[in-house]
Structure formats: structure tokens, C-alpha cells
Amino acid sequence: MPYKKVSPADVEYFKRVTAADRVFVGDEINDDFTHDEMTEYGKYAPEVVIEVLNSEETSLIMRYAYENNIPVTPRGSGTGLCGGAVALYGGILLSLAKMNKILEIDEENLTVTAEPGVLLMELAKAVAEKELFYPPDPGEKTATIGGNVMTNAGGMRAVKYGVTRDYVRGLEVVLPDGELLQIGGKVDKNSSGYSLKDLFVGSEGTLGIVTKLILKLLPLPKKTISLLAPFPGISHCIKTVPVLFKAKLAPTAVEFMERDVIEASEKYLGKPFPDKSAHAYLLLTFDGNTTEEVVKEGDRAAEVLIKAGALDVFIADTEERLATIWTARGAFLEAIKSSTTQMDECDVVVPLSQVANFIQYVDGLRDRRQIRIESFGHAGDGNIHIYLCKDDLSDEQWRAGRDRVMQLLYDKAAELGGQVSGEHGIGHAKRAYLAASIGERSMMLNKGIKQIFDPKNLLNPGKICY
DSSP, rough: OOOOOOHHHHHHHHHHHHHHHGGGEEEOGGGGGGGGGGGGGGGOOOSSEOOOOOOHHHHHHHHHHHHTTTTEEEESOOOOOTTTTSSSSEEEEEOTTTOEEEEETTTTTTTEOTTTTHHHHHHEEEEEEETOOOOOOOOOSSSSHHHHHTOOOOOHHHHHHGGOOOOGGEEEEEEEEEEEEEEEOOOOOOOSSHHHHHHTTTTSSOOOEEEEEEEEEOOOOEEEEEEEEEESHHHHHHHHHHHHTTTTTTOSSEEEEEEHHHHHHHHTOOOOOOOOOSSSSEEEEESSSSSHHHHHHHHHHHHHHHHTOOOOOOEOOOOHHHHHHHHHHHHHHHHHHTTOOOOOEOOBBOGGGHHHHHHHHHHHHEEEEEEEEEEEEETTTTEEEEEEOOOOOOOOHHHHHHHHHHHHHHHHHHHHHSSSSSSSSOTHHHHHHHHHHHHHHHHHHHHHHHHHTTTTBBBBBTTTTT
16 A cells, blocks of 8 residues: 655644644754664655654554554654664654653652653663662663663663663553553563563564653662773683683673774774773673672672783772773764764674674674774673774775675674674664574564554554565
């Protein structure tokens, strides 16, 4: 069934059920709404942008779109990296950014109830003021919590605390036909039929529009320290990670980084990194409730690191030192982006035992291919972020080199038992790689799920499996 173009009469309806100053058409639409963080994947202009304030407005718009066959693309901050929140087929771009209220922090049930437009950094700050803790920690702190749920974001603390899915307790969802659905709640355990909640988590807005979230919290750890360990080479660095876990250490985060990325971050931030004498580094964090507990764990980790070949171990145990290191780590993506004319990214995940093999393979590609490759990532959970940089390559050289390297990366990840995406999602940019990775039968089942929820294929069409 062909999609209907948005007409002036449609626009007037949208203004009536929302507000005239929250409906934008033509030249009123900000260019930011045509792409996400990866402009590499093209720009796609919606016919109308609507900023909604509540679930009632969302329901009315979705019902109208369903009745009139108008595609709808939900969007938060637009910080995605796979073209997941762009309007491939025009229609309506539904911005949830102004649905940004924290509705309740329940200290008895250890939950927070929030609207989807709340920024991750605002949520973390609000619960910390109650000495509570929302563990998922993606690098992009200006992402919305709704966007985090839609991509099942992981981040740096996933090695100890898990990913976003582990903290979603309940959802309020507007279905493609406009009906409002309540799923889950404040309960910790639920074996009541199929887990519809888990279908929505990671669905990238293709099954329904989340308008309210109930998230699990933990008591806030009172003490945190980080260890920065330089290594003579990346291979030696990565091979140390399994040694840490075999020593029964329980780090909150285990990150790997290389000197080139550190230097790019220094230039981008205009601030020096504590050390850049080595080629590769492991960055570990430990948290706990007492200084004694955390320091003891840090000391044990330092011994293991030195025995495993670390050149030194630098300890960050003050807010200032922690901020210096982690601010640099948080800027890696933007630093790489600012260092080149264009880039593409791959966020494969492989079994922990295969991280060293995959990184060695990436190093080999650097040597063999005429394209700059930068990488960093979550060494503790096997999620590796790899960035291909265009620099001064011609458009033809860039496209050919990028496509070859990307295919090699995904093929190698599959060979090692990995998956296409650890946390950034599929969007429209990675659909072909997903199909090759999970196989025909799994793609058919994915399409079947989409068909049941959205038989007209109106909600975020062209993403994941369509």
C-alpha cells in the first residue's frame, strides 16, 4: 500500500491536536531532523515535524497516521549512529524530546518513572541526589533515555551491571494504530506470558512509540577508583583482560584505547591526558561501598596488570583525576569525527575469549588497506567500536575501501561467534549486514513480529528488517 503524502489539511489537524508552534513544515524544519550523528548515511527530509508533549497527543497523531497511511518516524535527541531516527519515506517525524519529565523516583521500590525525552545525564544526576544509581552508562550522555531503551544501549559499566534491557521494568507504549498499551510495572520478576516488554527494548521504534518508562535503580556506590595501565602493544593489552577475570576481579568497566585516539581526544578537548608514553592502554574502574573495599580490589588488579606485562599502573582516586581520564574517554567519538572529512562506524560484539583475535585482525587490516582505521571499546564485554576515516581519499576510493573493510569486519566477527551490533543498533545502515549475520529464518521471524505489531509498516519503516 503506497504511503500518503502529507497535505495542508493533515498539517492543520496536527496543529489542532498539538499546537501550531510545535508543528513544522518546509523551510521551518531544522536540518538536524534530516539525519542523525552519522551524516554518512544520507539526509532524509520529513514532510512534517511534530513535537509532542504527552501520550495523548502521540496517540491521536498515530491513530490519524494509521487511518491515512502516513509513515511516522519517532525520534529523541538524534544521537544515533545507524540512521535509525531519520524519515526514509518522508511523512511525519515525531519528536519526543520535549517529553522530558522525571515523573517519580520511588525509593521504596527502587524505580524511576520517566518520559522518553529525559536525557541520560539528567536521569543519572536526579537519582544520584537520592543516593540511587542507574547503571547503564553509554558514552553519549545527551542521548534520551527513550533512545537508550530503543537501542538497548550498553556502555562502559555493562561488564559488571549489564545493559539497558536489564533495568527496564515497565513501559507505556503507543501502538501503530494509536492504542495505548501498558506493559510490566514495578515488579522485579514476571513470568506472565511472552515478554512483550523485551520485544520493545531494542526495537528502534519499529513496533511502538514508548511514552513512559519504569526503570530499576540500585543503591549508589559510595566509592570509585580507576586504574590506567599502559602496555607496549594492543595485542598484549587485550590479552590481559581474561587474566583479570580469571583472578576473580569484578571491575565496573574495562576499556581499551590506543595512543592515536588519545592524542585526537587531547586535541579535541584541549586538555592533556595523564599519560601517552605507550601504544595501548587498559582503563579499569572499580566501585563499592567502602574505601577499604575498593582500594583492596584496585591493589589486587594492579598486581595482576603488572604481572601480565603492564608498563605501569596509574591510580585515579579523586574526582579531579577521574574526571580527567573519563572526560577524555567520553570524547573519543567526537575527537575521531573532528579529525576527518567523513567516517563510518562498526560496533560489533564478539565473545570475550575472541576480543584479542578480533583486535589483531583489525590491526592487520590497518596495514593492508589504504584507509585509516581507529578503534576503542569495551574490552570487558567484547563490544568493539571501529571507525573508518575518509581523510583525503576521493569519493570513489572512500566508498570502495569502506565497503570492503566493513564486509571484512562483519565477516570476521561472525567467524569468531560475534554479532553485528553490540549497542548502536541496526537502523537502515546495517540491514544487509544483519541479514547476512542472523540468516534467512531469523530475518523471516523478525519480519513476522513487525507484521503483527505494524501490518501497514507505518512506524519507522525501512529500519532493522524492512
